[in-house]
Amino acid sequence: MTAKTLMVQGTTSDAGKSTLVAALCRVFARRGTKVVPFKPQNMALNSAVTADGGEIGRAQALQAAAAWLEPMVDMNPVLLKPTTDIGAQVIIHGKARHQMDAVGYHQYKTIAMNAVLESYQRLKHQYELIMVEGAGSPAEINLRDRDIANMGFAEAVDCPVILVADIDRGGVFAHLVGTLELLSESEQARVKGFVINRFRGDIALLQNGLDWLEQRTGKPVLGVLPYLHGLHIDGEDGINPVEMADKAADSLKVVVPVLPRISNHTDFDPLRLHPQVDFHYVGSGQPIPPADLIILPGSKNTIADLRWLKDNGWQQALQKHLRYGGKLMGICGGFQMLGHQLLDELGIEGVPSQEQGFGWLDMETRLQPEKHLKRRQGALLPGNEACTGYEIHAGVSTGEALSMPLVRFDNGEVDGARCTDGQVIGTYLHGIFDSHTALEAVLRWAGVQQVEVFDYNAEREHHIDRLADSAEQHLDMEAIDAILG
Structure with a gap:
């Protein structure tokens, strides 16, 4: 078995990479596809422990749940846990190996890439589809050299890329076009389409912008995902806002x-x-x-x-x-x-x-x-x-x-x-x-005198299914299948 690979990169941090990968993991798992999540390099203080005693990013544990899998260290071979503004603990294959500053880690990336490719190759022979999540943005010029998290990885394994942007932040067309412009020719060719995330309102008001984007870039918009009110998904790093109903005075x-x-x-x-x-x-x-x-x-x-x-x-x-x-x-x-x-x-x-x-x-x-x-x-x-x-x-x-x-x-x-x-x-x-x-x-x-039963794990499953339902409804899955070949 040799897996196909699809990578999701974002125009910014928190653009929706983690949630889109989770959604697609559940969509493909429902189809019966053996799908596995993968993030070459993660920087986060939210982590999870695998069954074999390794440490990976919390987002990859969530994506594993979306794929109906147990978390494994190969899903996130490099995890950086910041200890100061300029230093982090470097975790390779689930184990803490080094304490490095940013400059030191930049030099270490060549070694870290070996760990990334080792994990990728192991997954490639066990699964049918690898859903890869990038980190930050591929257009961060200062981080392009020796990149292992975005296009550096995509080029190394020769996989197609979907670029996602968050319209709720504003400036979505500038984010998408600007990111694309800052990529090399080979990297631009690797981007097969765009996904716009967290849209509120009437899609008809966005259509002329979508038409312009496709004409300007020559790349299709694969879907516009709506803003899902009340969605709760494990935060990758920052504290996610939670929309909650008013609580009783005696709460x-x-x-x-x-x-x-x-x-x-x-x-x-x-x-x-x-x-x-x-x-x-x-x-x-x-x-x-x-x-x-x-x-x-x-x-x-x-x-x-x-x-x-x-x-x-x-x-x-x-x-x-x-x-x-x-x-x-x-x-x-x-x-x-x-x-x-x-x-x-x-x-x-x-x-x-x-x-x-x-x-x-x-x-x-x-x-x-x-x-x-x-x-x-x-x-x-x-x-x-x-x-x-x-x-x-x-x-x-x-x-x-x-x-x-x-x-x-x-x-x-x-x-x-x-x-x-x-x-x-x-x-x-x-x-x-x-x-x-x-x-x-x-x-x-x-x-609390009389505690109401609240099953958090069932609640999390419900929200993963909401994500997947939204993806199936609003993404052009036929086009994504075609990208995968």
Whole structure:
């Protein structure tokens, strides 16, 4: 078996590459095609753990679900997780290999391309169709040299490209024509058509623009995808806005600080969508509202983000919150912050450093070179409600607080901590709210008397199907089949 390949590139970040690939994965999977998603290089702080203990971008895990597959490291062979504005952890084939600045990584791309092509070749002999997602824009002139994420990859494997642009941002024709103009002749020939994403209004008002675009470029518009109100899909990196109905006055008020290096904020999507939760992210400079539950999220630079919390008044706000009976939870990096001390003696997050934690759990954490990457299933304590999730962390926590764990896994191991007064809990487990039994248990602990059942996984499947239905209705699938040959 040798797979056909189709690549989706975008005129900008967040143009709709991830969602279009997810939609097409589900469309082709419904047809019975063995389709697999692939992203050569991803830069994101939202990640997922594969069954074999590797780390890939969260978007590729979503696309795998759309293709009815288990996530695999070959779906995203190179993942960059920024730790500073100029540096990132470099993950190759699911494992953290290097900490590099932007200049160093640019020189490393030749080696990274070998990993990309290794993964591509493995998938090519296992599947019928590889749906490839680009990164950012192919017209970023400063990144063209040694490119492995966009046209550099497309040229290396000789695959056709669809270019997608977001009309909701404005300037869609300039984005498409300008991007095309900045490509080489061979790259321009590789672009087989355009998709316009997130259109609102009457398509008749757009038609003369579409006609002009096709005449100007000589390339077809393969479809205009409508703006889907209320669509919820896992965010690749940035926090996606969620359209929510007004919540009742007695809804549980949940607050999460938006840390500068917040990671895996998709943990909170089940809370954001739950009908009984009034959820708020609080960013820099915003007032911290009263809450029933505050959750400290994961972080790619835990010590720096802990200092940011202190500088932005969160220590005093958390003390007041607990004094008035509020509940406090930490996940991964947020869990580490709840202890007495964080130590990074080896400079895992940049330079050797340490910082006093908030001290509500009797423990301390040391960052270690080896990252813990595991999928988990077990039960929340003390009620034994079933839960699932995954670990992605470099810290090892020790202390008396761990003698009262929050989770017991099926293999007998334990995780997390509960304080004796019942107000503070913490865990290393990402994705803990995806399981409706665990979500209901946490909401009861936080103060909801009668919790409504909300199945987040079923909700996600519904939205993937919405994407696919829209793609089948509004894309010229016959033309896409012809592009594939």
